[in-house]
Amino acid sequence: MFQGKKVIALGDRDGIQGPAIARLVETAGAEVVFSSTECIV
Amino acid sequence: MTAPVVKGFAALLVHAPNLVRYGAEPFYRLRARGEDAGATLRPGLRSYEDALRYPPNQAFIGNLRPEALGDLPVPWYAHPLEGASPQGRHGDLMSEEIFYGFLKVADDFSQVSLEADFLEEIQESLRQHPLFQETDAKRLGRGATAPDLAQKVSSEEALPLFLGERMVGIVQRAHPLDPSLSAHALLENLACKASALLALRQLLGQHPGGPESIDYLLSCSEEAVGDRFNRGGGNLAKAVGELAGCLNATGADVKSFCSAPLHAMVMAGGLAQSGVYGDIAIVGGGSLPKLGMNYDRHLEAGIPVLEDMLGAVAFIVGPDDGHNPQIRLDAVGRHDIRAGFSQQAIMEALVVRPLERLGLSISSVDRYASELQNPDITRRFERGDTAKTNYKMIAALAAKRGEIPADGLDTFVATCGMPGFAPSQGHIPVGIAYLGHGMDLLSSGQARRIMFLAKGSLFLGRMTHLADGMSVLVEQHP
């Protein structure tokens, strides 16, 4: 599902962080075009 | 083994409902919408009495063990405590009127003007306040007339300070163009300075050597004191130390988002142990920008705007004195760059590796003081519970390592953790809010070993995607 796709990774500091999502989808052939991590505290 | 010790602790709260409008979320959001901040926020603002009887606040100032919050009915805002006191074991819960007076005391450049009648009204209570010093009296000045203050507000040189609908003072900008010296930036910095000062005075009032025994000051506060040529230039530590009478000290600021307090604690421990300095005071002032972070959700849900508290802490780290709790400098945990973004790698770096260096396991720590953000503030929106998530991560790590059974996570959390109780003040909730309670446990023999953990969201500043983290093990003196 990620092959050739461009991915927006929306992470959370209390969950899975943006760069961690980015790493995962890159292993599946995606290109990460945006990665961020939200922090509500 | 000699090791640096933690010698004292103070924690102070300021109930600041009328400053909520200057928190970053309300300030920018309401201004963008053209809404009247006072009118929008008023229905959700708490009275001083409500803030005083709010169980997490009583825990913060030391009148209630944070662990005991778990036995109280939730939401805590709907179940006020009986017999709550404004004087805590670790410090006071101050009202906004009195805090405005200290805001003026903390002001060296006439940025703050209080209205003359208001100044007269609070004069007596201020003079009798235990943290008010004789030299403060002349810093209060004589006050200004209401029309003069109103004129400065309407020409946009100043922000008004309110009590309800009444304007009782202003904070003026120090430069017409410099955003680092705008009225808003200066109000943030002065609120931080004043609250840090109060916590430091509280601390030094109980310290046998007094203010002049302090050699060095570290501020782990969040505000960026500086000007357009050096935004965040710093040294709030020295500014606070000056008004606290620490004549023999200089100081510096430590920055690392919310993990700064533990960086400061480790630095202070190293400086004390090596003999560079003797007693070192660490201060963390209140963070005005965090006020009302979730105000819109609280208003929408019809519950009080719970982020109306400024919190400040101060503590002393010094050379081994033979009895106070020791900082284990040989077991400092750090979120190294290699640990990257995986929560497991980060927790291993913060918890497992330092304990392994001492031949200890996760369950050999009696209590973990992790990120202790108050869940009352977020639970209504299913926005998680940061404190509990951290505890469950530590428990999951222990289970993965076979230290506890896979179904024993909740038991571990109940034994080694506690409910979050600190106000949303960034650096204040990260472990450090529990330091006073922890010292009580260690000194009385109820605990042998407590680990303090902090994390910092560095990525918010857009210089790296990384976060940061530190842990410090504090032990009963052998």
Next chain:
Amino acid sequence: MDLDNQAQIKELAERLGVENLVVVIGALDSGGAEIAAMTVTSGDPTYAGPLAGVSLRLPVYHVLEPEVRSSVDQAAYQEEVELMEMALEESVEDIVATTRKAREGLD
């Protein structure tokens, strides 16, 4: 969601085309996941940012969904997600329901 992030996502969707993009969410509380999922599909539910009232209709998945899990390297998935999955406060079903619901709205 952070206002600047909303602006950047809006710009990416306009420039790269919705059909080429996939959003993956990592919040492990249903409240946070729901806000993120709604923001990139039907628009910012808090009406605060550039995506307020803007329906981007981006395909959105949660990192815990089987579709994501089965597509990525398993060893990396373990390193990045396993511990957090053990520490969840809510059920995986409740959390991934947020992105599933947001995707249903796209049909």
